[in-house]
Amino acid sequence: MTRVLDSRKGLFYKARPLGAVVAALWTAVAAAEVVSGAQLPDGSQKVGENRYRAPGDFEKTLEYYKTVYPVSSYPRRAIVNQPGVKAVHISNPSGKNFEGLNIYEANDEVRLYVVPLQSAPGSGNKPVKKPEPKSGKKSR
Template sequence: MTRALDSLKGLFYKARPLGAAVAALWVSVAAAEVVSGAQLPDGSQKVGENRYRAPHDFEKTLEYYKSVYPAGTFPRRSVVNQPGVKAVHIVNPSGKNFEGLNIYEANDEVRIYVVPLQAAPASAKPAKKSEPKSGKKSR
């Protein structure tokens, strides 16, 4: 009698391509760094306040963000498209932690800027009506 482990069925198993792709995506997303609530590609390097150098080219960085922030939920708009410069803004519709992301390529380098929340302007206190200094009330 042959046990299931002794059979040759296991030798002919092929991994499903979709499952492998999902697993690879999950691993790449799980390893990513989060800054101010915004997810950055694994391997991003900090170059300034809220500014990071992406490890891949512009197209691969945009593909990464399509998987992390779907275009249907996180609107995108082209900021600039000039010779040598490309830029896309991804809006954070929840408005929590960060306003959005700017992804841009210039001088053969891809950068990511995490747009911080704008500080709410201090609400001006309503000016008190000044009463006349004389003892008479104005009519």
């Protein structure tokens, strides 16, 4: 029994599962909100200045940020790891727009804090020097 390679059988394209996952992630990333240069998950709600409520649980939020800000380029460190409280800081090595992100979970709620840039010492806001008082001697 020989199989014909030039048959029209199987011409329909079947999407690969990995391609569907990548497309879904790309859509999620493309629809996300950007605040001060930091990307937030779609569905995040503002709760204060630079503070947002994430739509998913802590692990889901960390997975989202692994795709948006890869661990190899954006270092992470645990801030707190106590019973009932978890927190991770993601550093922004470029230093543009924001210093980093804090992701934390407390009271069954996941919050995000966009850490704003701190003004560097001596940049733009230099104190004005007062003229030094002259000595009490008068010159003649």
